[in-house]
Amino acid sequence: MKTINLILILSILTFSLNSCKKNKVTTPDEKQMTHSETLITIATYIKDNSPTANKPSSRMSNGFSVDDLLNYDFCFTFLYPITLSYNNGTTVEINDSAELLQVAQGMTQNLYINGISFPFDVQMADGSIQTVNNETDFSTVIHSCDTDNDGTANYQDTDDDNDTIPDNQEDINQNGTPIDDDSDGDGTPNYQDADDDNDGIPTADENYDDQNGNVANEDSDNDGTPNYLDTDSDNDGTPDGQDNDANGDGEDDNNNGSGDD
Numbered sequence: 001m002k003t004i005n006l007i008l009i010l011s012i013l014t015f016s017l018n019s020c021k022k023n024k025v026t027t028p029d030e031k032q033m034t035h036s037e038t039l040i041t042i043a044t045y046i047k048d049n050s051p052t053a054n055k056p057s058s059r060m061s062n063g064f065s066v067d068d069l070l071n072y073d074f075c076f077t078f079l080y081p082i083t084l085s086y087n088n089g090t091t092v093e094i095n096d097s098a099e100l101l102q103v104a105q106g107m108t109q110n111l112y113i114n115g116i117s118f119p120f121d122v123q124m125a126d127g128s129i130q131t132v133n134n135e136t137d138f139s140t141v142i143h144s145c146d147t148d149n150d151g152t153a154n155y156q157d158t159d160d161d162n163d164t165i166p167d168n169q170e171d172i173n174q175n176g177t178p179i180d181d182d183s184d185g186d187g188t189p190n191y192q193d194a195d196d197d198n199d200g201i202p203t204a205d206e207n208y209d210d211q212n213g214n215v216a217n218e219d220s221d222n223d224g225t226p227n228y229l230d231t232d233s234d235n236d237g238t239p240d241g242q243d244n245d246a247n248g249d250g251e252d253d254n255n256n257g258s259g260d261d
C-alpha cells in the first residue's frame with residue numbers, strides 16, 4: 001500500500017511539474033503584447049498591396065518582397081524575429097518577411113493581427129538601426145516616411161514625390177508596381193524621384209509647351225518620350241540641363257528649366 005501511495009505521489013508530482021513546464025512554454029515567451037494601430041495599418045497595407053489570385057498585379061508583385069514594400073512606403077524593415085498577436089489573444093513569432101506576408105494575407109474580418117511585443121529593432125531605409133520602444137515610436141517611424149516632406153506620409157500619399165504625376169502612373173513598364181521603374185537608374189524609383197530623368201530639371205517643371213500642368217503628356221520633340229523622361233526634350237543635341245538660348249529658338253529655351261524664358 002505504501003508503494004502504491006508513493007507511486008501515486010510521484011505521478012502527481014511529475015504531472016504537476018510537466019503542467020508547469022507546459023504553461024511556461026505557452027506563455028508567449030513572457031513577452032508583453034501591446035495593441036498597435038500602427039501594426040494594423042502596416043499588416044493591412046501589406047495584405048492590400050500583395051498579389052492575390054484575383055489581383056495578380058499589385059504594388060508588391062513580380063518578385064518584390066514585403067521588405068521592398070516596407071522600405072519604399074514606410075522607410076523601414078523589421079529585424080526579425082518579432083512577436084505579433086491576433087485579436088483573439090494568440091501569438092505568433094515571425095522570423096522573416098515571407099512569414100509576415102503569410103500572416104498578413106491570412107487576415108480576415110474576424111481574425112487579424114493587432115498586437116506586437118515592444119521593443120523591437122528596425123532597419124531604417126538609410127541603413128541605420130533603430131529600437132522601437134512603444135507605439136509612439138512606431139507611429140513616428142511610419143509617419144516620418146515622407147519623401148516630398150508635404151506632411152502626408154508615403155503610405156497615405158498618392159504622389160510621393162510631389163512631381164504632379166500620381167504614384168500609380170509612374171509604373172512605366174505597367175507591371176502593376178512602380179517599385180521597379182527607375183528611368184534614370186539612380187536607385188530611386190520614379191514615384192519617389194522628383195527628377196525622373198536626372199537632367200537637373202525637376203519633373204514638375206518639364207512642362208514647356210502648354211503649361212497646362214499635365215507633365216505626363218508633354219513631349220516637345222514628339223519622339224514618344226515625354227519631356228520628364230527625356231534628357232533632351234527638344235532633340236537639339238544639347239541636354240535639357242544645359243539648354244539655354246543657344247539656338248535662338250525661344251520655344252526650346254524653355255527647356256533650360258526656368259520655364260519662362
Ligand SMILES: [Ca+2]
Nearest residue numbers: 148150152157
Ligand atoms: Ca508626402
Ligand SMILES: [Ca+2]
Nearest residue numbers: 159161163165
Ligand atoms: Ca509622383
Ligand SMILES: [Ca+2]
Nearest residue numbers: 184186188193
Ligand atoms: Ca530615379
Ligand SMILES: [Ca+2]
Nearest residue numbers: 197199201203
Ligand atoms: Ca527632369
